[in-house]
Amino acid sequence: MIPFLDLGAAYRELKTEIDAAIQRVLDSGWYILGPEVEAFEAEWAAFCEADHAVGVANGLDALILALRALGVGEGDEVIVPSNTYVATWLAVTAVGARPVPVEPDPATHNIAPDLIAAAITPATRAILPVHLYGQAADLDPILALARSRGIAVVEDAAQAHGARYKGRRIGAHGDVVCWSFYPGKNLGALGDGGAVTTNRADLADRIRVLRNYGSRVKYVNEVQGVNSRLDPIQAAVLRAKLPHLEAWTDRRRAIAAAYADGLKDSGLILPQVPDWADPAWHLYVVRSPDRDALQRRLTEAGVSTLIHYPIPPHMQAAYAGVGLAPDALPLARRLAGEVLSLPMGPQLATADTGRVIAAVQDSASPN
Numbered sequence: 001m002i003p004f005l006d007l008g009a010a011y012r013e014l015k016t017e018i019d020a021a022i023q024r025v026l027d028s029g030w031y032i033l034g035p036e037v038e039a040f041e042a043e044w045a046a047f048c049e050a051d052h053a054v055g056v057a058n059g060l061d062a063l064i065l066a067l068r069a070l071g072v073g074e075g076d077e078v079i080v081p082s083n084t085y086v087a088t089w090l091a092v093t094a095v096g097a098r099p100v101p102v103e104p105d106p107a108t109h110n111i112a113p114d115l116i117a118a119a120i121t122p123a124t125r126a127i128l129p130v131h132l133y134g135q136a137a138d139l140d141p142i143l144a145l146a147r148s149r150g151i152a153v154v155e156d157a158a159q160a161h162g163a164r165y166k167g168r169r170i171g172a173h174g175d176v177v178c179w180s181f182y183p184g185k186n187l188g189a190l191g192d193g194g195a196v197t198t199n200r201a202d203l204a205d206r207i208r209v210l211r212n213y214g215s216r217v218k219y220v221n222e223v224q225g226v227n228s229r230l231d232p233i234q235a236a237v238l239r240a241k242l243p244h245l246e247a248w249t250d251r252r253r254a255i256a257a258a259y260a261d262g263l264k265d266s267g268l269i270l271p272q273v274p275d276w277a278d279p280a281w282h283l284y285v286v287r288s289p290d291r292d293a294l295q296r297r298l299t300e301a302g303v304s305t306l307i308h309y310p311i312p313p314h315m316q317a318a319y320a321g322v323g324l325a326p327d328a329l330p331l332a333r334r335l336a337g338e339v340l341s342l343p344m345g346p347q348l349a350t351a352d353t354g355r356v357i358a359a360v361q362d363s364a365s366p367n
């Protein structure tokens with residue numbers, strides 16, 4: 001079976017460096033925040049072309065703390081994509097605000113910038129674009145609209161490590177950019193991890209205080225913070241992996257190029273990349289109206305696939321209370337029924353890429 005993503009292979013590739021990094025933390029006697037986390041924050045900020053990085057416990061907390069640092073709370077509205085992972089919405093409701101969904105551009109599956117203005121009300125405090133599958137959302141019109149209305153922009157970059165928008169790395173276009181280092185992400189820890197990056201010193205400082213009990217000086221609590229710190233062992237693992245991220249992204253690009261070429265006559269809808277985007281290819285998502293049958297045939301042919309995501313947030317039981325009928329957001333609903341993610345990752349062998357292409361060609365046109 002060709003795995004969707006082989007995390008064990010990713011570890012074995014760097015076993016010596018990762019084991020040494022973990023051992024370094026064990027030997028240091030320093031197990032919360034400290035030099036390893038600070039070093040990773042500096043390295044991650046530099047990679048993201050941002051002035052500041054703050055490590056937190058996971059990607060969802062990064063989003064929650066970004067919204068809290070901006071003062072978003074009860075009675076506020078935040079514009080979110082209808083087509084996203086549920087964490088984007090969970091962050092908004094976690095701070096007591098209301099998610100206001102906007103449908104995607106069907107070409108890119110990312111939030112459609114020209115639909116956002118109509119969703120803005122006097123209660124709108126932030127726009128939360130997601131760089132889905134590792135491809136940047138169209139940020140310039142979103143930033144222009146937000147600035148003209150005095151609204152913040154928080155980016156969900158949990159899938160976009162190393163992606164570029166108009167040549168510049170994702171990391172500080174909006175007010176705060178939120179990262180996840182969940183093991184399956186393009187830069188993944190060996191457990192949970194997250195960060196925010198920003199060029200705003202005020203927000204970096206506020207998030208740094210919020211993540212550590214609202215405390216700058218031990219036992220002095222300025223605000224009601226939380227415990228959401230990046231673990232030093234995970235920071236050390238991320239430091240071992242970061243120098244390889246660029247090469248891994250190149251490998252993902254090569255796989256995406258092979259898929260694009262090999263599947264151009266398959267009849268499937270393939271990812272569309274605007275000329276200003278340089279995706280990090282977290283996922284390679286194809287579309288078929290006959291998706292479930294395609295997935296079944298691929299499984300029989302020994303190719304693992306996944307669906308990102310089978311149920312859009314507004315159709316989850318968790319959001320039954322927001323009162324959106326399934327067809328209130330028809331595009332999000334439709335994409336959930338048609339998308340299929342093919343195997344993708346730096347450890348996917350070239351020969352396996354060829355086998356995936358052959359299997360998809362057979363399965364997409366079984367006659």
Ligand SMILES: *Cc1c(COP(=O)(O)O)cnc(C)c1O
Pocket residue numbers: 058059060061084085087088130156158159179180181182192193194
């Ligand atoms: C993974 C992910 C998150 C959440 O990250 P965690 O570290 O798992 O909390 C948020 N948004 C998107 C788009 C994601 O893919």
